[in-house]
Amino acid sequence: MPTTWQAVHHDWEAREAGYWEAYFEGHGYASWVAWRDKYIQPLNLAGRTWNLYKIDKPEVTVPNMWAGAFKGWRHYYPEDVRAIQFKDLVKNPEVARNEKVAAVLANFSDPTTIIGFMDGKKMVIFEGMHRASAMALATRDDQKITGDVFIAVTEFGAEEAALFESTYRQKE
Secondary structure, eight states, X not given: OEEOHHHHHHHHXXXXXXXXXXXXXXXXXXXXXXXXXXXXXXXXXXXXXXEEEEXXXXXXXXGGSEEOOOGGGGGGSOTTOSSOBHHHHTTSHHHHHOHXXXXXXXXXXXXXXEEEEEOSSOEEEEEOHHHHHHHHHHXXXXXXXXXXXEEEEEEOOGGGHHHHHHTTSOOO
């Protein structure tokens, strides 16, 4: 179903309301928007075409998606790995001990929407890292995800290969 960046952004902001204030304020940002704009602006998300899909089998699909390249997640990667799928990320036992991941796993939101980028081959999670990790852990542990999972997706063209790669490949 077609959607817009404005709708995706509004849903994202509403979902995170009251959740990250201490973090972004502690890092010198005046607001959630100012903090998130750091990631959004280089990607021209407002100028892209967006679609919203229901993920029919999140326990199968989500673990095969790629983790976004966020430095806060880098310490979960094996030392020599710069890009990782969630099914491999959750092999690190520290992921299961992450407070936010554990909280999501214990009380999964229904419905929930994550944000993804695609290049025709790879689906990268830009927003929803904790929920995607919880879904991958549930799959690994043979637990069922109950509730509807949606993904808002925009596609990167072949001419944007380097920009797309920067969304999932950690810097050296």
